[in-house]
Amino acid sequence: MKPLSWAALLGLAVILVFLLSIRLGSVGLTTGEVFAALRGEGDLNIQRIIVDLRAPRAAMAILVGGGLSLAGAVFQALLRNPLAEPYILGISGGAATGAVLAIAMGLTASLSWALPAAAFAGALLAIVLVLRVAATADNRVDVRVLLLAGVVVGAFFAACISFVLSISDARTVRSAVLWMMGSLAGSDWTTVVMVTLYTLPAAIALVGLARPLNLLAIGEETAGYLGANVERVKRVAYVLASLLTAAGVAATGVIGFVGLIVPHGVRLLVGSDYRVLLPLSFLAGAVFLTLADVVARTVMSPAEVPIGVITAFVGVPLFLLLLRRSMGARHGAGIES
Amino acid sequence: MRWSFNCFLLATLLGCDVFPGQQLPARPEQPEPSSGYPFRVVDAAGAQHTFDSAPQRIVSLVPSATEALLGMARGDRLVGRTEFDRMPELIGLPSVGGGLQPNLEILVSLDLDLVIRFAGDSDLASAERMTDLGIPHFAVQPDGIEDVLTIIRDLGRITDASDAADSMLREIRDALDDVARRVDGLPEPRVVYLLGGDPPWVAGPGTYIDELIGIAGGTNVFDDLGTLYAPVSMEALLDRDLDLILLSDGLTPPSPLAHVASATLPASVEIPGPGLGEAARDIARLIHPGAFDPSPR
Numbered sequence: 336m337k338p339l340s341w342a343a344l345l346g347l348a349v350i351l352v353f354l355l356s357i358r359l360g361s362v363g364l365t366t367g368e369v370f371a372a373l374r375g376e377g378d379l380n381i382q383r384i385i386v387d388l389r390a391p392r393a394a395m396a397i398l399v400g401g402g403l404s405l406a407g408a409v410f411q412a413l414l415r416n417p418l419a420e421p422y423i424l425g426i427s428g429g430a431a432t433g434a435v436l437a438i439a440m441g442l443t444a445s446l447s448w449a450l451p452a453a454a455f456a457g458a459l460l461a462i463v464l465v466l467r468v469a470a471t472a473d474n475r476v477d478v479r480v481l482l483l484a485g486v487v488v489g490a491f492f493a494a495c496i497s498f499v500l501s502i503s504d505a506r507t508v509r510s511a512v513l514w515m516m517g518s519l520a521g522s523d524w525t526t527v528v529m530v531t532l533y534t535l536p537a538a539i540a541l542v543g544l545a546r547p548l549n550l551l552a553i554g555e556e557t558a559g560y561l562g563a564n565v566e567r568v569k570r571v572a573y574v575l576a577s578l579l580t581a582a583g584v585a586a587t588g589v590i591g592f593v594g595l596i597v598p599h600g601v602r603l604l605v606g607s608d609y610r611v612l613l614p615l616s617f618l619a620g621a622v623f624l625t626l627a628d629v630v631a632r633t634v635m636s637p638a639e640v641p642i643g644v645i646t647a648f649v650g651v652p653l654f655l656l657l658l659r660r661s662m663g664a665r666h667g668a669g670i671e672s
Numbered sequence: 673m674r675w676s677f678n679c680f681l682l683a684t685l686l687g688c689d690v691f692p693g694q695q696l697p698a699r700p701e702q703p704e705p706s707s708g709y710p711f712r713v714v715d716a717a718g719a720q721h722t723f724d725s726a727p728q729r730i731v732s733l734v735p736s737a738t739e740a741l742l743g744m745a746r747g748d749r750l751v752g753r754t755e756f757d758r759m760p761e762l763i764g765l766p767s768v769g770g771g772l773q774p775n776l777e778i779l780v781s782l783d784l785d786l787v788i789r790f791a792g793d794s795d796l797a798s799a800e801r802m803t804d805l806g807i808p809h810f811a812v813q814p815d816g817i818e819d820v821l822t823i824i825r826d827l828g829r830i831t832d833a834s835d836a837a838d839s840m841l842r843e844i845r846d847a848l849d850d851v852a853r854r855v856d857g858l859p860e861p862r863v864v865y866l867l868g869g870d871p872p873w874v875a876g877p878g879t880y881i882d883e884l885i886g887i888a889g890g891t892n893v894f895d896d897l898g899t900l901y902a903p904v905s906m907e908a909l910l911d912r913d914l915d916l917i918l919l920s921d922g923l924t925p926p927s928p929l930a931h932v933a934s935a936t937l938p939a940s941v942e943i944p945g946p947g948l949g950e951a952a953r954d955i956a957r958l959i960h961p962g963a964f965d966p967s968p969r
Contacts, residue, residue: 362781383780383805504899505873506792513773520773521797523804637767637775638755 338611341604345618349397352625356393357385359629361636387523395522395530396625399583400593402534404620407594408601408613409541409576412548413569414482421580421594424485424573425461428492430584433457435496435511439503450514451526451585457492458581464488466573476569516641517588519628526586533582537575538617544572545609552607590624592646596654597623603661623650711829716791716819717799717811726832727785727808733771736814737788738762739945740824744836752782776801786810786830815900817848817883820944840946847949848887851956854963855889861915861959863890867942868920871903880944888956889963890916916959 336344358369362384371377372385403421410419422428437453468484469476496515500508547568550558559565583590597620598612605611627645634640711723731752732738738757741747753762754771766782769775772795779787784807789799791811802809810830812823821841828837865881867873875881876897885892893912894904906928914932917925921939925932935958941951957964 361775361777380780380783384777387805388777388780505901509772510795518773520776521801523801637769637778639769639773639775 336604338605338608338615341611341615342618345615345622348622349618349625352622352629353393353397356396356625356629357389359633360384360389361632391524391527392519392522392628393625394527395519395586396628397621398527398530398534399519399587399590400597400624400627401617401621402530402538402579402583403590403594404597404601404623405538405541405613405617406576406579407620408598408609408616409544409548409572410594411598412552412609413572413576414478415552416482417599418595419482420591421576422489422584422589422591424465424481424577425487425489425492426458426577426580427584427589428489428496429457429459429461429464430454430581431457431511431515431589432492432495432499433460434514434588435499435507438510438514439499439507451529455581455585458577458584461488461492462574462577462581466570475566476573478569481573514588517590517643518639519587519631519642520639522586530582530586533578537579537582541572541575541579542610542613542617544568544575545613548572548609548613552609589643590646591643592650593620593624593627596646596650600654600657603657708829708832708834713826713829715811715826716813719811721808721810723830727830729782729784730786730788730831731768731774731779731782731784732788733768733774734788734790734812734814735771735943736820736945737812737823737827739943739947740827740837740840741831743840743946744824744828744831744833746827746831746833746836749831751784752778773798776805779807780805784808788812788827814944815880816878817880817944817948820880820948821845824946844946844949848952851949851952852887852889855887855956855960858889858960858963860889860891862893862913863916863918863959864893864909864912864914865918865937866920866923866926867901868923869903871905872909872926873901873903875901880948884941884948884952884955885918885959887952888959890955890959918955918958 357373358364358366364381364384368377368381369385372382375382406421407419410421410423411417413419414423431454433453433456434450436457437449442449442453465481465484465488466476468488469481496511500511503511547558547563550561550563551565551568555565580594598616601612601615601619605615624642624646627642627649630649631640631642631645709724709726713721713723715721726749728749729751730741730746730749732741732750733754735756738750738753741750742759742761747761750762751765752768753765754774755767755769756771757763766778768778768782771790774787776798779802787802787807787809789795789802789809789811791813799809799811812819814820814823821844824837824840824844828834828840863885865875865885867875874894874897875892876899877892877895879900882892882895893914906926909926909929914929917929917932917934919925919934919936920942921936923936925934937951937954937958940947941954944951953964
């Protein structure tokens, strides 16, 4: 299929999964009731379920799923490492440390925004720390150092979390663990607007960097010869992808696998041209996380399965299937099932 | 082959539609004429509440409160339960998930007058969302015995069952007094109550468990614990020079403590509610068997 057909298909899929996501939930509603609620008619409680619970949650899944997936694709290009994902540079550790500190200090009891704010601040701290370490004397960024610094900073934050939790009471530990498992359950329109304000500009700007990222994938020196401002591209891409990740992690906690699996899956389908890969990764990530959230919410209703479990259970087999298929195609040996 | 994963997605989509969901209940009209209202009360989260009449549709996320409501014959007001409420009176009701992070969608659909929730910040997000969604919620925190008694008294006033609540309170106080009288003057063995976990969790001062051990004529060896509940190392347990280990239902004593006498308590002890008096008796029987066994041998 051509990239444009994929884009149209995925764009349509985003709309479909959004509708599916507000159609399905723990409470059985008819399609008629759902549309009535969307028009602001019918039972007030059904309107609350659709407009205040399911719709912001579906919107958040689209934003965070798209954002994480896009950020993952950018990090893979930037670090020239297929294992790169949005959290690889310590952002999840920084965010979690902020969140755990806010919970442990009891700030969350009086200020509802303290937890996302602290998580975002922690993520920003991690971003700045990693960038400062990786920036060399002549103000260049060595991506190998960036990767190493990110992993080490992440490990440091993980130690901070372990320490804080080890001296905290049971309630703090429980809240912190729940937060770190990641969930879209807390999504309301205020957080959706906040995350949109970070996600949309950052996503558009990153898609705009697709051409220089294509050049970077060949090699920094070559990219320089071909006219890319390598240092600037690296820095801007790093900061934007990190902000994207930070906004998502602050609103929903740490949701794994999306940023690793989706970009690779898209890459296997459409190839490595970042002008195609980046927008399609956003759309595919949005579809993937929204579907995962529908499953998380309904499969064991009324309880919720942690969404990270679903992204792994659904994403990993799907990804392995794609991987096998592409290997078969590459070796001309065709693995049929 | 190319479409195999699309087929997989499709199967996922179709599968979703057949998951059973709860239907919205019809709302009964039922005005409640009674005295004692409006009832003003401050909950454990410091929120001010005014009840103009007894709430008719209640979900309790807190086992202590659920037991209290059942005990004062207000079980008919409960229209939902948590996954952990397995008693026959409630098993037929729709489940709202766990007591922490309940399923908000189902709570909305139940058209509730009141949700009883845990106070504290372990689930602040749910409380805020309930406020946003127009679900009245009342916070309780059953830490110590007095907290539990307050919950029973408040719930009695709120649900127009003050008399039942008062007699429940009297029964608990009488039972606690009876236990305290029986063990009065006896030596106080050094006791620990293990709640499970590895390393095991123990109860510290401020918990009803610590208070019950005291009433039952024992000394809680972790009466210096900095928090309500905490895990403690095996070394610390050995160091405390134990006389008796009380075990939560289903636990076996840790092997380094095999030389210390141990006994298992029924699971009901871990729901601090109307059963507090019985729990005190259960614990006292294990600490001071003689005080409860006057039968001639």
